[in-house]
Amino acid sequence: MLAGACAASALISSDVGARLEDLDEGLRLSGLLPQPVTILAVLPHGPDAVTVTYQAGDGGLGQRLLYRADEPSLRIETPASRWQFDADPAEFRLAAEALRIRMAGLHDPMVAVSSSAVDPLPHQIKAVYGELLPRTPLRFLLADDPGAGKTIMAGLYAKELMLRGDLTRMLIIAPGGLVEQWQDELATKFGINAELMSREMISGLVDSNPFARYPVLIARMDQLARNDDLLALLDTSDWDLIVVDEAHRMSANYYGGELDTTRRYQLGQRLGAITRHLLLMTATPHAGSESSFQAFMGLLDPDRFEGEYRSGAHTTDTTGLMRRMVKEELLTFEGKPLFPERIAETVPYQLSDGEKHLYDEVTRYVREEMNRAERLGSDNPRARTVGFALTVLQRRLASSTAAILRSLQRRRERLEAKRQEMLNPRFSPMEDAMASLPWSRLEDPDELDAEETENLEEAVVDAATAAQTVAELDIEIAQLSELVDLAKSVNDSGEDRKWIELRSLLLDEPLLQSDTGPRKLIIFTEHRDTLNYLTRQIRNVLGRGDAVVTIHGGTRRDERRVIREAFTHDSEVRVLVATDAAGEGLNLQAAHLMINYDLPWNPNRIEQRFG
Template structure:
């Protein structure tokens, strides 16, 4: 039922004509109990009629007019449309991270990220460019590009303790991506009991986690989309008397590789001169391929598909 007060210009009403919806054009009140309306029929013909309070029981407001109406604030619509545009921006801009970051990457950095790493699904790669090549910038571009493409939500960076703050600053000031540094306070303030599950973008200190079986146990119960290890050569293993000797850092590397879909190792010194040690290091990236490499002694292998090394001229 509709009241006479509901009849306004532009409103569509049922009950004035049999089995037909009409559109109100004009309303003129006669006292408080009667109203004269001018309306347009479905065929466009205008008519007038006097309605009383007793007619209210037969009237109803049609919802057809509002079926596709947009009633949200314009600012909210603009914000939503802009967010959706940014969400799909990578489909139209193949180097979106470059254009939305405060960096001017060099050609070799763009080639490494967009030519070598992004096309690999999953990414299991060793970035071994010389010092000063800007591996941190490459990692930042990779992280941001994968995030905007929706391929990465949870990312873990493992770095030596002295570099943790530097990584946090680089990711924020150059790529506007905030990472939390994992600390002892992080463990003590954890609500769930596993601090690694509570943040999606985390920086851990290599030795802090490598020396703690408790932290490694918590870490093993999490999953990550991308793990990046800086100064990865510290995760070393060696062959001694035909037996493989591994360090706690190496064990951490094995763990990180097992809980992540994308795994990137970064170091300027991947090779210590011993082919056996190098091949055992590569097991962190591809444990199946290099499982028995320690038995091959000094036989070199082709690693061009999993490693990039740019040497300064």
């Protein structure tokens, strides 16, 4: 477009006929031949006639006598100015602006900062311009603490690559609960419009590959990992940059010297072959197993992290592949701590006699059923499911009396229904309802996100049993009935010592009041029954139902956004009670205090809550 705006070799004809006196050597003249000629000599014959010697366009020479009567048909051709502007002004300005932006990186090495709606912090600038951009091709793990703004870092990196002309195709892979947040932040903060891969999109592209059609695409991690057809299409695509959020879910473990990979891990293995730049992001890269961490880093450099890690024989060298900054290291431009000091305090409480008796009896039941499950055989998937269910049962016991009471009641009801099925003459063990339980999802429960864990626990804990006959079921149902009666007695007694301690915190004015008004409080629990119990109790203490909001695995994503906005901006909303589903991807910085009513066994989940 810029080149078309200037016409250096074009000719412009005069609209008025040439006079004989104007003809001179070197001029271009039209009217003698169909094409313009070049005048070589002019010989006057009095005032009204001249002889013109000329050269035609094909190089041939000619001569002609011209009179005054010929003047109207003659035109002198003048060269157009080399700066002649004949393009559309608006299009010229657009092209000039595009060229300016494309060349801006030569003069402004951080042009993405000035052209984005963000005010990056020092650690974010250092990550993008000191760690990511200098590496080409990129294979990197960004593992800063939760709350450090890894999404902003990834957006700045992508925007900078785009402005430098190094990125036209980008794929974002994130957990299902975060994809819409990614889409919003890319659009509002960086002006990057990304398509969200949905079932509707896939069904609408019968004969087309969505990975080839959309240059900037956001996909759900499990949507890809668990769909072989999509994986086949993904393998045929090519990308400039792939970003994986919450990448720690792409886990693998060594068993018996063999690497046991998950579907998510297999997805991660495919990515390096189809992209120039690969950026993994997680705040919890290490779950305590060095061999699993080395397998995870193998997604970035399979050669460096080949084979199983052995203590004393291997060292996990992540030089050039990883950056991790904890919150205490994050500073403002003034050198002040970015986050206030994290002050953790354990509030002790003593079980009542009734609670202690209930704890002992449920623990005894769990131990006996565990022993019976082990007799099924360690290779039996049913044994793993029963073991998982009983473990969850004991965790619910530690969470609250309300949670263990509801769990015991539901478990008894499900086993009674199973007993009736077994008494049916048409019942076959192959038709056992337990056959529909998600055995495969129990290979590594820590691989699941919080929402999936909630749903899995609900599906398994109430139905999984080692009993294989009606007589065995009768014994277990009788045990459950005794435990239900005991749990109901403790629950009705009002001697919930843990709740009594929490209530005292809620009534602590100096703790929950500030000069600017009431402080906001987040209470985390693993179990939905405990969440429902706490919500009722807290609303009674505060005297207002609208002061408490909740988020759990069953809360729709659009509802979560509404609840988050209310908790952040509505001064009347003081308490958010949430399961760990709220700890993944929701920005809840408006809270002043956080209480863990119970603790998950996975340390990564605890870290997500803090984030």
